[in-house]
Amino acid sequence: MPEGFDQAESDAITWIIRMRDPAFSEWDGFTLWLEADPRHADIYDRLSLLDEDAAGLVADGDRQRPLAEPAAVRPIARRSVLGWGMAAAAFAAFGGFWLVGPEPGPELQIAMTESGVRRTVELADGSTILMNGGTRLAYAPDARFARLEQGEALFSVEHDAARPFRVEAAGTELVDMGTAFNVTVNGENLTVAVSEGAVVVAPDAAALRLEAGDGVEITEGVVRRRRVDVADVASWREGRLVYADAPLSAVADDLSRNLGIEVRAAPSVAASSFSGVIRLDQPPARLLPVVGRLTGTEARRQGAGWILTRG
Incomplete structure (x- = not known):
């Protein structure tokens, strides 16, 4: 003090x-x-x-x-x-x-997507960032830097050993080693999954290196490393959401991003875990009751959106 x-x-x-x-x-x-x-x-x-x-x-x-x-x-x-x-x-x-104040950094541009809408950002070095719905991204077109402020994005990065690509997400720095990796930010919670190459998470602290098939979840300061199927990384691109012991609050966030409507988990079920695959091949009115049965909940309409709650 x-x-x-x-x-x-x-x-x-x-x-x-x-x-x-x-x-x-x-x-x-x-x-x-x-x-x-x-x-x-x-x-x-x-x-x-x-x-x-x-x-x-x-x-x-x-x-x-x-x-x-x-x-x-x-x-x-x-x-x-x-x-x-x-x-x-x-x-x-x-x-x-x-x-x-801090030294001025690279000039950043802002890209945003509404829920249910996707967008690809192409950078000068050939790298691309595919943004899922409900996402906000700040990026430097020429400086190999991006900050994922909210939502989800797949980073496909051109390798340059002299100029590593840096991503900031949920207060954590990721340094790319020439790879493809998916990042999700929900508030202060962070999920990273690598499908190609390698990423170093928090290089100035824990320096956790993730290879292809590795993932990490940082929730309320707790770090959990896990293995992932590379075919399931960013599977939302193909209309599939794949989970292994994911809290229903995260499932609801993913559904909101991809369906373009608000879906939330009631407090009574938000921490319940779900493992399985949700296929986004039906309109919300048909899909969400199916999601309720898959997750052991009941999907109910609530205003313009839906809520997953106890049956």
């Missing part, structure tokens, strides 16, 4: 720093923190003005380009302004983060 700050102020500063990352996605956690104590919104509001208050502490010539303002979860009225003393203290405690 920075000297001179209580826990709530330290937490607020941490949120402000994390929200400077364009990939920040922990809005639910931020909202829960705001609602945990009536003081939190006011503390966050006051500390968020540090950019303005601390601006005079560094000469313009020493500053890099300003960072983008973080997107707001909800409007928070600015009710007060920090004094210069506290602004200077916070600036010193955090190394001038607000004013300096």
Whole structure:
């Protein structure tokens, strides 16, 4: 905790720093923190003005380009302004983060698909990224870098030992060794399956190397390595969803991406596991009751979508 700050102020500063990352996605956690104590919104509001208050502490010539303002979860009225003393203290405690920020990286382009829609992104080096439905991707056409922010994509990468291809997904870095691999991001959970070549997961930490036929699931910080059939990697391209002990919450997410309608698992069944194959060869109204029988649940209409629940 920075000297001179209580826990709530330290937490607020941490949120402000994390929200400077364009990939920040922990809005639910931020909202829960705001609602945990009536003081939190006011503390966050006051500390968020540090950019303005601390601006005079560094000469313009020493500053890099300003960072983008973080997107707001909800409007928070600015009710007060920090004094210069506290602004200077916070600036010193955090190394001038607000004013300096990270070195600029490659310019990224954004690609998005609606549920039920697929898209192929072609990169300058000949690599391709096939995006499944309900997916958001940031990528650098010429810099061999992509960030999968949500959804699912199959990466088919041209090998270049001097310039390895990097993928960021759910806070984890993947380094490609010239391969094809499927990546799924659901919130902070990550699944990777390799059909060709090799991928190194978290090269600066665990450095887990995946060869063809290897997969890994990272769920709530728990890493589980597994074997996969290479023929089943990205089988969604062929209208098949293949599972081995997958939670029904993940099955529902996959169905939503591929069918173009909302499908969710009720809390009572979300953690139940399913092993088997779902063929996407029927319209949702016929397919989802079949999915219910396969998974031991009942598929019911709920508004414009469907829910898997106890029978």
